Amino acid sequence: MNRYKFSYGRKPKGERLKQIGLPDIAPSWVHYAEAADLWSELTRIKTLSSRFYGPTQHSGKNVLVRVQNIFEVRYGHSLELNRLQLLSKESGGIPFVSRKMGDNGIAAYVAPIQGTEPAQAGEFTCALSGNGVLSTFYQEQPFYTVFHVACLHPLEKISIEELLYYCSCIWQNRFRFSYRRQANRTLKDLLIPDRESVPGWIHGSLARVADDLINIAHDG
Numbered sequence: 001m002n003r004y005k006f007s008y009g010r011k012p013k014g015e016r017l018k019q020i021g022l023p024d025i026a027p028s029w030v031h032y033a034e035a036a037d038l039w040s041e042l043t044r045i046k047t048l049s050s051r052f053y054g055p056t057q058h059s060g061k062n063v064l065v066r067v068q069n070i071f072e073v074r075y076g077h078s079l080e081l082n083r084l085q086l087l088s089k090e091s092g093g094i095p096f097v098s099r100k101m102g103d104n105g106i107a108a109y110v111a112p113i114q115g116t117e118p119a120q121a122g123e124f125t126c127a128l129s130g131n132g133v134l135s136t137f138y139q140e141q142p143f144y145t146v147f148h149v150a151c152l153h154p155l156e157k158i159s160i161e162e163l164l165y166y167c168s169c170i171w172q173n174r175f176r177f178s179y180r181r182q183a184n185r186t187l188k189d190l191l192i193p194d195r196e197s198v199p200g201w202i203h204g205s206l207a208r209v210a211d212d213l214i215n216i217a218h219d220g
Contacts, residue, residue, distance in 0.1 A: 061197045067170065068188040070195065071152040076125065076145030077116060084144075085111040094118050095143040097125045101132035110144060118142035124152035124167060129182040134174040136167045150187055158195070161202050166192060 002020050006012050012020070067073060076097070086108055087093035093109025100107060105125050112118075121142050127135040129148040136152075138160070145151065154163065169192040176190075177183050183190075 063194045063197050064191040065194045067190050073188040074151055076149040076151050078147045079144055087111040095141055097143050098146045099127035099130040099132050101135045104137045118144055119151050126150045128184045131179055133177045136170045138163050161205050162198055165202050
């Protein structure tokens with residue numbers, strides 16, 4: 001909430017960061033809200049596990065294929081955020097995905113754009129340039145994108161766990177690029193494991209993580 005005090009030219013370094021005022025005690029409602037949100041999210045995660053998707057069996061192979069063999073790669077919307085109407089997520093705002101490295105790449109939520117359909121849920125976004133080049137995220141909701149963001153659509157039905165695994169595989173190629181060396185032309189040709197080479201432990205991993213967190217919470 002203090003970010004309005006800073007800018008690209010005025011960074012929160014040293015004493016500026018130390019002097020930011022914070023409440024000494026969090027209000028009691030925060031703890032109840034966090035607990036309710038946690039249980040809701042863990043339940044949702046379990047339902048996404050690939051045990052409900054009938055995943056492909058891992059054959060023990062180690063075969064690499066091009067990204068374009070598994071995903072359709074296309075450019076995003078190439079929109080400018082300052083030309084769009086901001087809208088809160090709670091009010092039905094559509095995620096606007098930038099080239100940032102965190103927050104699933106989402107920079108803001110915006111009002112629907114007349115004549116421009118959002119990209120569909122279940123696709124990846126991948127930053128093609130900037131400091132966060134090759135930042136790759138799975139998007140759970142329909143979305144818009146800024147310049148130099150690619151959208152990747154799976155060519156066949158793939159479980160969420162496999163999709164998250166492929167996000168990581170694409171990200172692992174980031175050493176090939178830099179702020180000045182973009183991935184516009186080469187993203188589709190990067191090598192990733194084919195589906196039969198996806199490790200077996202991937203399947204059901206979301207449910208296992210959710211179960212572990214629930215057990216930790218119960219023990220605590």
